[in-house]
Amino acid sequence: MDTALEQLAEAHGVATWYRDARRRRVDVDPDVVRRVLGLLGVSADTPAQVQDAVAATRQPGLPATLVLRQGRSLSIRAPGVLTDEYGADMPVQDVLPADLAPGWYSLTSGERHTTVLVAPPTLPEPPHTWGWMLQLYALRSAQSWGVGDLADLREFIAWTATAHGSGAVLVNPLHAVTPTLPVQPSPYSPSSRRFVNPLYLRIADIGGYRRGDPALRAEVDALRVDPGGERIDHDAIWKAKQAALELLWQAERAPRPVMSDQLGDFATFYALAERHGPRWSRWPSELKRPATASADPRRVAFHAWVQQQCDEQLTAAQDAARGMAIGVVHDLAVGVDPEGADAWALQDVLAIGTTVGAPPDTFNQQGQDWGLPPWRPDRLAATGYAAYRDMLRAVLAHADGLRIDHIAGLWRLWWVPPGASPDQGTYVNYDAEAMLAVLALEAQRAGAVVIGEDLGTVEPEVTETLADQRMLGSAVLWFARDEQAPGTPLLAPQRWAQCAAASISTHDLPTALGFLRGEHVRARAALGLLNDEAAEWTQAAVERAELVELLRTEGLLRADGEDDDEIVVAMHALLGRTPCQLLLVSPYDVVGELRQPNLPGTVDEYPNWRLPLPVTLEQLQRDPRVGRVVAALRSAGSAASLSVEP
Structure with a gap:
């Protein structure tokens, strides 16, 4: 790839290479880079177009949006008038002062208007x-x-x-x-x-x-x-x-x-x-x-x-949660249907026709296409992140907490150009500082805890930044291994990260009982989704044995304990021993549901999102298994024991 194209791509946040799940460098096809630049409104089909576009990136000027954290000042290139959300004006010379209150401002300098966002330094410490x-x-x-x-x-x-x-x-x-x-x-x-x-x-x-x-x-x-x-x-x-x-x-x-x-x-x-x-x-x-x-x-x-x-x-529903340590936590999907209401209303700030997904990896060798249009980072910045802000406000209006699916998307997303296969894409970078600042400000105003889903292949910067911002990451029992030593046994609970929301599983993974009985293998085998069924069953047996051994080592399971119900209770006790600030229990695990809510890689072959719990709410309220699981969780000396009884 020629140097000018690389410079142009870097200026617009388009990756010319990336590291795969095994940390190996993968170079992106130059034609893919040109196509993605075109989706951002940058013509790069000829050397002359590339040179002109590179020159345009060097033009001086004030950014469309300025972001700073409370307590820090920011130099600006010209004097102007700063207007807050209530219409109060403040003249500024060559610097935005460090004592600005968190909020949204407009900076007027001559004929130019710039959005200024002042975010809190961090969010408050989430409760245990x-x-x-x-x-x-x-x-x-x-x-x-x-x-x-x-x-x-x-x-x-x-x-x-x-x-x-x-x-x-x-x-x-x-x-x-x-x-x-x-x-x-x-x-x-x-x-x-x-x-x-x-x-x-x-x-x-x-x-x-x-x-x-x-x-x-x-x-x-x-x-x-x-x-x-x-x-x-x-x-x-x-x-x-x-x-x-x-x-x-x-x-x-x-x-x-x-x-x-x-x-x-x-x-x-x-x-x-x-x-x-x-x-x-x-x-x-x-x-x-x-x-x-x-x-x-x-x-x-x-x-x-x-x-x-x-x-x-x-x-x-939110009123019913008053007095809880946190309350109701809503979940934010990573994107929207390209033919839906938001894509229609917000088409000027979305890359319509483009979809997001994931690059090839061991489990998806052709990559993934999720069929959802991404935000255009240039349009978000040009419009002061208003669409992103308003979307967050809408969800936070009834939330005491917010879980963000695929939070790494605030840093970068894998763009798949129209008509291309998922492996013919590349990453497009976002202004993570700005995206996180908007999130921090709106979450602070709502009094909400933030949980970022950072499972899978995620750059260390993501998890580290979440912790610095007092936003929780995610921890799941099935993935609790030493990331620096792949293939090692499950981590002892004391080694789990504190700044995390921890659970046994997720909607995309086996339930507790499903894992113990290999339902995830059986279901995929029945649908013809496995290349080597025998190897999958062998691996499932190894993973069950690892879990049982860890539970026994921790003194949570009898030496001869092999009863599935007993193991499930011990799994929750293990969760209770972690230092994680938020522990999450699923009714699927408590009542012994085998089937997981969603089986990735399927659409209609599996009843995704159509499976009710095997018990009603009334039956769950009377189920003695609830009390056993809660007691195990709370007796382990974890964050769970810090909850205050009403």
């Missing part, structure tokens, strides 16, 4: 506590309509806070889906991260239902979906709840809520998708942009009203 990690859709009750809902969440929180003194409840992403059939079941491929999936509404808690006459209630009740199915039928539940919501909205005389611009755009997208289909790229040209689109005002009002109901029920 323990809690639960829920796939809410799977937590059905006698009152819910075939899928766990926000009232189930509220009830679960009230129960575990009172009965166990738990300090947190982490829920899967509750992001909105596109309002057409089939309904997207994955919470990690949403239409919008700024709004909520109406599937999670408890119909009987809506004011129009409570105020309704017996005839209206009977009509609504007749739509209820049987909560006892072996699979969660998202389509049937969507149709039933939409019909019920229509009845209640009309019974309330079709109110037309006052809408913010963001809510108006979202509700307009929903109304247009109902009429023109779920793929906005195929809509008539005048509808492809919010500025020129219009829709039936009644349908827009209806969808805005539905979001108001979501807002009220989310507030009620």
Whole structure:
């Protein structure tokens, strides 16, 4: 690759090489670099274009966004006027002072306006506590309509806070889906991260239902979906709840809520998708942009009203968590559907047509394409990170904590150009300092703890920076090995990182019982996903033996203890011995569920995101296994024991 192209790529944050999972250098094809530069609006097809583009990067000027931490000053090139969020002006000469309060400012210098972000130095120290990690859709009750809902969440929180003194409840992403059939079941491929999936509404808690006459209630009740199915039928539940919501909205005389611009755009997208289909790229040209689109005002009002109901029920769930050490922790997906509401509304700051994924590795030799468009780092900076800020604010509005999926994406993302295979991509770097500063400021304002999912192949800088910022990383039992010595046995619990949220598993990994019985091997073998089934079974047996040996070494399992239920309890006691600041327990592990919620590498071959818990909420509340696991966790002298009983 010629030097000029390398310089141009570096100036725009496009990687010309990277290190793979084995830390070997991999050079990126120059044509891939040129294509990705083109996606950033930089022409680099000819040597002359490259030279011109390199020269343009050397032009002096004030950046579109300035970021500083409270307590630090920052030199600027010209005097100007700094305006805070409340309209107060402050003249500045050649430096932004160190005593600025955290917040958003605008710096005016002549005709130029620059966004200035002042972030707190760090977040407050997260409390030492323990809690639960829920796939809410799977937590059905006698009152819910075939899928766990926000009232189930509220009830679960009230129960575990009172009965166990738990300090947190982490829920899967509750992001909105596109309002057409089939309904997207994955919470990690949403239409919008700024709004909520109406599937999670408890119909009987809506004011129009409570105020309704017996005839209206009977009509609504007749739509209820049987909560006892072996699979969660998202389509049937969507149709039933939409019909019920229509009845209640009309019974309330079709109110037309006052809408913010963001809510108006979202509700307009929903109304247009109902009429023109779920793929906005195929809509008539005048509808492809919010500025020129219009829709039936009644349908827009209806969808805005539905979001108001979501807002009220989310507030009620969060209120139930008051007094917990942390409270409700929401999960933020890494991206959005390219044909969804956010991609339509935010297309100017997203690289539409491009998708993010991962480079080739041992398990995915062709790489991965997640089908989600990335933020454009240049457009984020040019717009003062407003879209990113507003998205965080929307999720944090009802959150006491925020888990960020693939937090390494704040540093860099693997871009796959349109039509290319995942291995024909490269990393694009983001201004991690700015991304983290926005996150820190908005989390501080919300009083929220931040958890970064940093599992897998992640640069050490990511985990180190999270700890410096008092943001928690992630620790999972299956991955708890010495990263400097691959193939070594599981780490003793005392060696786990303190600045982490720890769990036995995740939604993408085997459950506790599934691991012990090799369900992850059986399921993949049944689907023809294994090249060497015998080797996989051998490896599973080795890993089980390693775990059992560690539990015995720690004195948590009898020498002759081989009962699966006994081992599962001991696994939670092991978790309790770690110094991790937050310990998370999954109902799947407590009740002995074999099947994991999601099996990576499959779509329809496996019932991803469609598996309910084998017990209802009411049954879980009476299950003696809950008490045994909680007692084991809390008796181990860990962060769990620091939770305060209400």
